[in-house]
Amino acid sequence: MATLTDNTAGLLAQFGPHPAYASGTRLETGVEPDRLVKTHCCFCGQQCGIQLKVKDNQVIGFEPWEDFPFNRGMLCPKGVKRYLQGSHPDRLLRALERDTQSVSGFRAIPYDQAIARVATEIQAIQTQHGNDSFGVLTGASLTTEKAYLMGKFARMCLKTQNIDYNGRLCMVSAAAANKKAFGIDRAANPWSDILKAKVVWISGANVAECAPITTNYVWQAREYGAKVIVVDPRITPIARTCDLFLPIKPGRDIALFNGILHLMIENDWLDHQFIEQHTVGFANVAEHVREWTPQKTAVVTGIAEKSIRQAAEWWGEAETSFLLHARGIEHHTHGVQNCLGAINMVLASGRIGREGCGYATITGQGNGQGGREHGQKCDQLPGARDISNPEHREYIAGVWGISPDDLPQAGVDAYEMFRRIDRGEIRGLLTICFNPKVSLPDNSFVTRCLDKLDFYVAIDFFLNETAQHADVVLPGSLHEEDEGVVTQIEGRVIKINKAIDPPGEAKQDWRIIQDIARALGRERGFTFNSPGEIFSELRQASKGGIADYSGITYEKIEQQGGVFWPCPADDHPGTPRLFEPDSWNPIARGTGRFYFPDGKARFNVAPYTPPAEDTDAEYPLMLTTGRVVSQFLSGTQTRRIGPLVDQYPEPLVEMHPQLAARLGVSNGEMVRVKSRRGDITLPAMVVTSIRPDTVFVPYHWPGRKSINQLTISAQDPISKIPEYKVCAVRIEKTQG
């Protein structure tokens, strides 16, 4: 039973999080490192190039990597201090088994014994309850090789349909919309196109804190004369110097996009030739947005009509443009529709597929792009193939040497997997690179589900809050202890290089997975000797798919400073910009530039619907959540890095002075925020940089400091992304 130990103090004393600071060799001056390893940051989707200083199998610091073209040495504070995650006192060095007698709740056991126990438990559960009764949850910070292996392991070794990943909380709305509109899911342009845009439109993206290096691209474009339009409920640092700020009411983005398209049509700010030749569906969308007059748009979005008209004029008349969005419009029950609304604006302008004309979602996780392409998503097979497509199934089954009939059908999304756990349909679970107890909405439900599992095995390098429930913990590898590729924010495939060996009995994750396969007696297909061997098979598995990596090699990545997929042949240089005139793709086959049989992009009607939980008299305020620059996701790593903890030690409730006055709250006073699912007590941060009807709380913390106690588990019907960005709350000042 995967229940948490009663002795929380004992658990935390052994496993942390303890904040680490530089000490020993890391503080000494004049230390000559053994080597500098060119690799990338382990955190966000930008994947900045960085050089790690290695001395005696320890990462002792970093040196900027100024030759890497994306960031040219630039880093955010997380990248600067990431080296402190190594040689950490909380690091898992041995396999652990739950032991109620132990002070920490766990005892160390030999690795092989742990693997044998895992295999025995998997077999017992699957024999008694069927193959699908064992689930696998993975993550988009894994290298693409590991992500590929996890998909293959679940389907071919465990024969379960139940695998999904934490990209479900990240990229799926944009991915689904991109596939519906363009037939392909990837940033359409390299970031260098931002510099050449005359209008940069940013919707729902706290660029300066969540993708800091992108700030330089946006502001450089502005230096060259671009107008920057930012749409957000908060004046984030990127909004502070923008040319036009639209303080949108959370959850009303489609209304704005429809309203802008309405004005584009009314003023004939359209590229008729592009719409005619390269798109379908415009007439329906035009009809749909007819009702979205500036007046109606202003009422629904909470933005002044004058600002809406100004934004439409700048966007409509721009020669070149780049539209960026992120989780702010994607984390909604209508997240896919929001993205489609944005894409409609881009297609109507005709400004895509050429220099300075672009569109992209800002990927959140390190391998948010690559991690969603090669089969750890519940409905997907490698090469961005569809698990319900018979031809795709046959191709991948062929690569894996199995019958297509033995390949499970689509499973369900990560949150639905917890509902299956709740109903007793999933009895056993393996997690890697995912901390759902912190990161999923309404997380007291997630905790109850973890307690229901018959058996839970976690692979991790630190004991994250979810893994605290595990029956067996297998010590995995840090980013710097393995090699492999990831695909960053622009669609550029880059190489993570190994700097040091895993310490103690910790092992590279792909070795652990293969050890489990061997212990299960299902070794075939899991005998890779290196990430390079996995990558070779992945190239083959992706060949002919939309996300075609077959022409990418580790060597080519090093020579070119990364390779943009699709790269379908050995002599192909990769594809930095999608949808260029005369470009070829395997779906259109020469009929056009977009990834549909007719080569044409799709306009999609994007109807407006309010958030799943609107405000009312009882819960009159909107809660929105997001990140701060010094922390990352559920904080498994960044809450253990002392200088990053000190920079923003605990969550605060951002609120406008008008609201604070109404509540009788001063800056720094404690307030209780309550939703229908839970409550949290935190200090107030009283600032004019947020809408008065909205409060913001960052989500990186566990337990009683987790804002996901309050968030709603309502999901987008298509992407299944949860609505993190808006739910109804009320706030009161706490007494005493």
Next chain:
Amino acid sequence: MPVPEQNEFFIDPNRCIGCQACVQACSECETHKGFSMIQLDYVDRAHSVQTAPVICMHCDSPTCAEVCPADAIKKTGDGVVQTARKPRCIACNNCVLACPFGVPKMKTDFKLMMKCDMCYDRTSEGLKPMCATVCPSQALFFGTRGEIEALRPRSVPISQFQFGEQRISTKVKIMLPRTGKAEYLDVTEAMDEKVTGKSISLNILDGMYSEAGAE
């Protein structure tokens, strides 16, 4: 080897996003590992997200050195004002109090004034200072005059600052809007200015909380 003449340090506070990459990176510098010499603050967080990084401006006539009774603060031939000399520094705090930019820091544990030396260990070897290398918005920029002119056509570098009666000229430049046409920045005067950052002030709370507020 002196700092190559062609590279200069430019601060563009308008670009600062408050991420503290510079502060964190500064503590990785070889000459003062574990200590950051950069101060980064919100100007007035209640009203704006504007932040400003403060590094040493490396004055032509450094006030810190002028007020030092022990003659412990030296300027290199290429104009970089250094941390106090350990054997001379008497930890009197004069420099800390006198510097108009508020740069020197007294490390009481070592009885020593420490300050930004523009990463002399790096710049003297042709590398950029750590803070300007990592700064994700390039609010801190290290490069040639030609490069900054090409990259920041909307701004001009300023190296004259007025503090009351005192006019200071510095090695480090601050970027000001080109439209301002100021030859110097009057810091004392600017201190009395109200923050003019955009703010959201909408009457959208009206009608809200009328019932829930009563509970």
